Amino acid sequence: MSTTTLIPTFTFAAQEKEGSTQLDKHHIGSVALSNKEKRELVAETASINSATTTLVASDLPFTPAKSFHINSRGIPVLRLPFPPSELITTIHNLDGSVAYTSTRERRSSGNCVLSDAGGTDIIGTTYVFGPGKDPVLTRLDLGTSDLSANTIKTLSKWTTRTQTFLLPDGRTFTWSYKRAVGFGGEGKKGTALVLTMGEKRIAVLIRDGGTRTLGSSSSSAGNGGELVIGEEVGGNDYISEEVVVSSCLLMLKKEIDRRRMVQFIAISSAVSA
Secondary structure: OOEEEEEEEEEEEEEEEEEEEEEEHHHHEEEEHHHHHHHHHHHHOOOOOOOEEEEEEOOOOOOOOEEEEEEEEOOOOOOOOOOOOOOEEEOOOOOOOOEEEEEEEEOOOOOEEEEOOOOOEEEEOOOOOOOOOOEEEOOOOOOOOOHHHHHEOOOOOOOOOEOOOOOOOOEEEEEEEEEEEEOOOOOOOOEEEEEOOOEEEEEEEEOOOOOOOOOOOOOOOOOOOOEEEEEOOOOOOOHHHHHHHHHHHHHHHHHHHHHHHHHHHHHHHHOOO
């Protein structure tokens, strides 16, 4: 029989004041984790720079067609496990103009909406911190309220870094961590988030010294970088650019929350020692 450990969680009541988020109160709840889940989390969060697969960048044919920069600082290793303070994440074109904006409801919520440069809402993300609450992407631009036609679900365990998404038509796509020459900058080996659909690589998020968001480091969780999109994106057989961006942001959210959960575990262990 698997035993469980109660990990403290912090819920904030946030209010906006003079352009910044002020925390006026918090309370401690609990999330039940089995020992197996704890081991999986620690292993998966051991290093943002580790990967499940090592390959040469040319192993998966990929023709870049477009690049964006995701502006997100993420969170460092040493900090209290509070939710990140950034409520707005901007995604920029190469010329610096804003292509997309992701807006979170409040600091205590993982829910957010992706909008385009004109302010039109495109994809909503329903996201709750903790196990047993799988995130959902909802298309807001299809002009239908039929959830079966506009909902993209996640299929993978919440503790794992590789995440598979299920489209309404039954097809899937997967984000995973890959290590390859060229992902580390200046031709060096490094780890990147790679999006594949079938056997085809269609996008990659590279976070090396020249592309990661200013103020973040190689050990940060959930930090942004250069999102390179392949020429297949937007075609009839593949997903849209907006889905690529939104699902990539979801991967960064998961990266942050795995880090936060490990921080919870460390604090809980120190308190009980």
